[in-house]
Amino acid sequence: MSARPAARAALYLAGTGSALPGAPVDNARMAKAFGISEDWTDLFVGTRTRHFGWDLDSGEVLYGLADLCAEAAERALAAAGTDPGDLDFLVLATATPDTLLPTTANRVADLLGLDHLPTYQLQAGCSGAVQALDVGRALLAGGHRTGLVIGGDVTDRFLDARRGAVALPTQELINYVLFGDGAAAAVVSADPVGEAVAVRALLHRFTGLGRAAGQVVDWHGAAPPDPGRRMLFEDYKTIEAAVPAMAAEILWELLDTAGWTPADLDFLLPPQLSGRMTEQIVAGLGMPPGAREISCVRETGNTGNALPLLQLDRLMPGLEPGRRALSVTVESSKWIKAGLALEKVRPGEGQR
Structure with a gap:
């Protein structure tokens, strides 16, 4: 056989x-x-x-x-x-x-x-x-x-x-x-073409049952605005307290799903709410020896939906065959855990 x-x-x-x-x-x-x-x-x-x-x-x-x-x-x-x-x-x-x-x-x-x-x-x-x-x-x-x-x-x-x-x-x-x-x-x-980075694990899970929103982004139509409604609101203290722990949970779940250990990581792409918050999160996670942080928020500001892909765009030039990275993302609007385990494929992977 x-x-x-x-x-x-x-x-x-x-x-x-x-x-x-x-x-x-x-x-x-x-x-x-x-x-x-x-x-x-x-x-x-x-x-x-x-x-x-x-x-x-x-x-x-x-x-x-x-x-x-x-x-x-x-x-x-x-x-x-x-x-x-x-x-x-x-x-x-x-x-x-x-x-x-x-x-x-x-x-x-x-x-x-x-x-x-x-x-x-x-x-x-x-x-x-x-x-x-x-x-x-x-x-x-x-x-x-x-x-x-x-x-x-x-x-x-x-x-x-x-x-x-x-x-x-x-x-x-x-x-x-x-x-x-x-x-x-x-x-x-569906095939390892181009840059050929494999997504070995993908996490996307809502975890906000019964929790107050950490962020509100409103939208006004033609009706007169309600002065009691805020267009853009951040509960920064709650976010600061909750996100580091959530980031650690995401990191360990992605490692487990991919079958990796922290020592297998070459790059870490941490959450990017702000420069100061990223520092706190990375310090709490503990960078594996030899792993490199890929962050951009200090130069770009918080660009919301763009951020994980902005980090990936920065990662790509330094990701050589066999090297691995974790991308950790937390959405605080109603609390979502998300992330990716990534590996640059070696020559011959996926070939029939």
């Missing part, structure tokens, strides 16, 4: 790409625009720069979410060596679509010249990119061969350039220095 062949990964990342609008905006510029202390930002947030798709002086929108997502997608397709016409599906995750209808997913498909393929848009927070990869995995298992997964968010409807930020309560003020705009994308495949 011949030996049973090793199980193939159900999902491969063939290439990644990212897009950040305009020049980086540092804390000195934020202080000048909104009167927010540079020292306060450094101490409580720890983010040095972020990018905005809108003009800081006038509030004029210069880049929409669809623009950024299309740019990131084009770079991911180029990295994968994939022709847009070979895509079988598109999945986009965001908390801040340009419009409710048409969906931003369909606008991106139009910008990319795509037609006659299924498109999906997920309303999600920081775990959205992993959720979109999970949908992509299911679509590949159903017979599709190649797809495009995108995550992105923008802030133009939630941060008011004309508003005196210093008059805001801390739960709202922090959003002015916490968030930034951006998008990132990955070409996914």
Whole structure:
């Protein structure tokens, strides 16, 4: 009897790409625009720069979410060596679509010249990119061969350039220095092509039963706004208390599912709420000897759905065959655990 062949990964990342609008905006510029202390930002947030798709002086929108997502997608397709016409599906995750209808997913498909393929848009927070990869995995298992997964968010409807930020309560003020705009994308495949990074484990689980939301992102229609409703709210103290423990639980579950030990890890992609929070999480997890942290939030700000894919885009150049990485993501809006165990395939994997 011949030996049973090793199980193939159900999902491969063939290439990644990212897009950040305009020049980086540092804390000195934020202080000048909104009167927010540079020292306060450094101490409580720890983010040095972020990018905005809108003009800081006038509030004029210069880049929409669809623009950024299309740019990131084009770079991911180029990295994968994939022709847009070979895509079988598109999945986009965001908390801040340009419009409710048409969906931003369909606008991106139009910008990319795509037609006659299924498109999906997920309303999600920081775990959205992993959720979109999970949908992509299911679509590949159903017979599709190649797809495009995108995550992105923008802030133009939630941060008011004309508003005196210093008059805001801390739960709202922090959003002015916490968030930034951006998008990132990955070409996914049923076969180890392009960059050929195998997803050895994928975690996506809602764990918010009976728990208060840690973040609220509201949406106003034509009706007069209710002054009691907050457009963007962060319960930062609860998030700070809950996320490190959740991150550790995710890390150990991913290791167990993949059959790895901490010593097997070459890279760790920790949650990216803020620069300061990332420091706390990494310190609590304990970096395995020789493992390298892949973070971007200090330079990009919290870009929501883009962040896990932004980290992957930074990871790809240094991921050599056989090297392994864990991506850990926590969504605090209603508490979702998510993450990926990744391995760059060795030559010959998946060949028949």
